[in-house]
Amino acid sequence: MIRVLLADDERLIRQAIAMLLGLEADIEVVAQVGRGDLVAPAVREHEPDVLVLDVEMPGMDGLSVAESMPGRAMLILTSFGRPGYLRRALAAGVRGFVPKDASAEELARAIRKVHAGGRYLDPEMAAAAMTAGDNPLTERERDALALAAKGASVAQIAASLHLTEGTVRNYLSNAISKLGAGNRITAIRAAQDMGWI
């Protein structure tokens, strides 16, 4: 029996997926949580074999959760096939990556594979991540763009990062150019679509 912990913020989805997985003879959902920060306590209590984590969650996102639990069998389940998510997940030791558009069979197969020590990556997502290439932004450019995405002005970003305004403008300009955008708004959208900020 494969003991699974399921983390997703939407109760209906969580309940429903748990039900589907419960139909599989060899899979048992032993815990369900709706917030990222509740995963660690639940893991301690139930000692599941495999963690199925949604990326978008309050408290702590699924990728951060994965990064905080190295060595465990984990699988990311997400609505958004963002290349950056896949890279972060793999770097964190996650061995399974399944889109919510997958079928229940695909999810069950992925869980078995991950439990057995293997990998399961959705073919389309893997291809998209390959095509997209790596994150071209430097750390500072990402910092600046992430703050801009929250609506911060150049002055506010400069204050946050302890830089002069000119430098911040420069980072944003570089980011805009690297992302093939025309202004900061399209740059923010592009970076978010790729899962880079």
Added chain:
Amino acid sequence: MIRVLLADDERLIRQAIAMLLGLEADIEVVAQVGRGDLVAPAVREHEPDVLVLDVEMPGMDGLSVAESMPGRAMLILTSFGRPGYLRRALAAGVRGFVPKDASAEELARAIRKVHAGGRYLDPEMAAAAMTAGDNPLTERERDALALAAKGASVAQIAASLHLTEGTVRNYLSNAISKLGAGNRITAIRAAQDMGWI
């Protein structure tokens, strides 16, 4: 037996919810579609009693679908409790509004209520929509902000709407002020959070 059509773009979610609803003795999912533009043909073919529509879908969003089928028993199922969504849905004659964070029982109850000609609004969403009040933006302000949200510059917006640049700047400035934002980026985020653009 209540015959239900289920429209949601994520297969796993669709399958799983169909399974949950199938457990209810009086509910039967007679059709499932993954795109908004496939709802109309499926309705013609299966003649369901109640339509359960996700807002976020490719092809055609759930609210537009609802607007195109007046008089039918419909229920909106969404991840995002945006006040503007609720208003648009009610205006389109939708009688049920359920967040994906609801329980399966709540969804089933809502479907029965809507099928019987009643209404079911998630209490929290209804309260949020009340608190938020109505969309304060005029039509032109919305047009301009929606284009800005796609990354368009003032010049491009002006060309699209057949206005001078000054007028466009004015609309955006009004929108920023009405939304309590400090620049167009925060204004865009605020308007999107409320479901106003």
Added chain:
DNA sequence: CCTTCCGGATGACATCTGTCATATCGCCGG
């Protein structure tokens, strides 16, 4: 009928943003 009000429209002005040329620093390969 006249007034008031509000959305729509305009251009001038101050400020903010994006680009560019340039400089410094640490690191790697020759």
Added chain:
DNA sequence: CCGGCGATATGACAGATGTCATCCGGAAGG
């Protein structure tokens, strides 16, 4: 050791953005 490279940092400048005072026209109300 030295040159080259890329990340970081800076300020000047041009162009884009946000604010303001103002005007126009139709709807609501006296």
